[in-house]
Amino acid sequence: MSSYHSIVLVKQVPDTANVTGSAMKEDGTINRAALPTIFNPEDLHALEAALEVKERFGGTVTVVTMGLPKAADVLRDCLYRGADRAILITDRRAAGADTLATSYVLSQAVKTIGDFDFVFCGRQAIDGDTAQTGPQTAEKLGIPQIAYLTEIIDVKDGKATLRRSLGNGWETVSTTLPALVTVVEEANEPRPKAAIKVMRNKHKRVPSEVADPSTLAPEDRLEQWSLDDISADLDRCGLAGSPTKVYRIESIVLKKEGFVEVPATEEGVRNLVAELVKDRALG
């Protein structure tokens, strides 16, 4: 069997699908701290795609995330599902990054890891839905990108045959390797965590997660890199490296007024329909 090295870019995100009342501040904005965090859903499919390459064609899987020390949660999750190596990029100087600065840091991390055939990432993260970071990372690595992967057809002789979604259909493409692939939900069914791998990895921590890193046994240590470890140009990281700036945030205050309340009865609905017909909204 040949050996393909896949690097998977994953992200820990606030669970925007479960924004409840308690997460809303009085001014109508979101209290991010009150939101639970989850593994970005499409990134789980990216991890599964990398594990599929490993199982069908041979190889290894390295996962990388950028975030606060608590983002090591998603790294452990990857190890539970079968990743071989996990690296956290955490650095205060990387905070406030837009997608351009984020993709710069991720591309530097991938270059530092080196010697790879695939970079997999989810199409987009649910906290912004921009779908920009994948393509921007591919451009910085100078490799082709294949967006919206739905099926890995074959990998051999340094080339991959892949199927991707076109929204209104699909396309099969052949690409040279290395290549960056963004993955959508239809691509696969992420495997569950394996109990034995949970046992083996659940004590692992990045140094920043423990009060005294010197107490961390070498076998329990997860890799943690700073911007210096990936030779990053600080002018291209964080807020300083982000061309887009948030100029204004407006909270929309909702007013429940100005609408006609229609009783939820047959008669109420019948009168409404009659009014709509009269107003030519219907018919």
Place this chain on the structure above:
Amino acid sequence: MNRKNPEGEVWIFAEQEDGKLQDVVLELCGRARELADKLGVKVGAVLPGRGVADLSKTLFSYGVDKVYVVDDPNLARFTTSPYAHVLQTLIEKYAPQIVLYGATHIGRDLAPRVASATRSGMTADCTDLQIDDVELLDSKTKTKVQYKNLLQQIRPAFGGNIVATIVNPEQWPQMATVREGVFPKGEADETRVGEIVEEKVAIDASLLAVEALERFVEEKKVDLKGARVVVAGGAGVGSKENFKLIFDLANALGGAVGASRAAVDGGFVDSHDYQIGQTGTTVRPALYVACGISGAIQHRAGMQDSAKIIAINTDPDAPIFSVAHYGIVGDLNQVIPAMIKAVKERVVD
């Protein structure tokens, strides 16, 4: 990095497939025209493809002044690297100040790669674009800096009732993607003329690493934008089986079916084409019936300009009522059948 060029044009990526321009391109023409008029510059469109120069006439008729045609056999079908290289080369040559893309499958694949190659800022899925002067605090010097005529890129942000205005003060061009339907398509004026600029861009073999082998495309199943009546269902509908109610009401009203993102993600409908909202389609029908939709800002962005809005929801505090003209606080499982019955009775009358 590119030079910042306040005299630069406002550009559109003229996305075409099989020789047909995407609707969203024509929608962007109108807004690009307004932005360019405010700035006193021209509207340019970049049209890569094979044998597509004729599409220039359509672009002119919707308000474009100049079409940069790049005709090359390697551009006959979209692949990311060659298209990105064309955009990058022309941006570096002409230094437009703004570049707009439709937030289509192709636009969302292409635009970020171009932004990375030109090291410019970009904002996805804008729901509005305006030109205005902006004052920003410089994070390094802590002083206020005035910028004239920046592109304000407006979009709902993170999870709730927040609208963010994003600007890109230095690293131009200012780039944004916009979903289909956000801007209404203007009237074509066949008498408008413009200038065709034929460009040659060398496409190196290294850009052809991805080869398209086989393709299957089907006609769009859902036509939301053209519908006079839209009946949309959300999480409150509960299941795919129960979503039949939405189809039934749409049938009775002679309308099209839409869905909130929650309903699409929940698998209640079998295609993303049904999705209404910031990351779906924007609609402006004569009548919009929102059933079991709470009305997050991302959804409201895609339907609030409807002429008449009826909201049906069990939760009297659901935000959807803030944009509704008629509100029914009640169970859609009772209200919808009652409505179908009422409509059928009218037909019999």
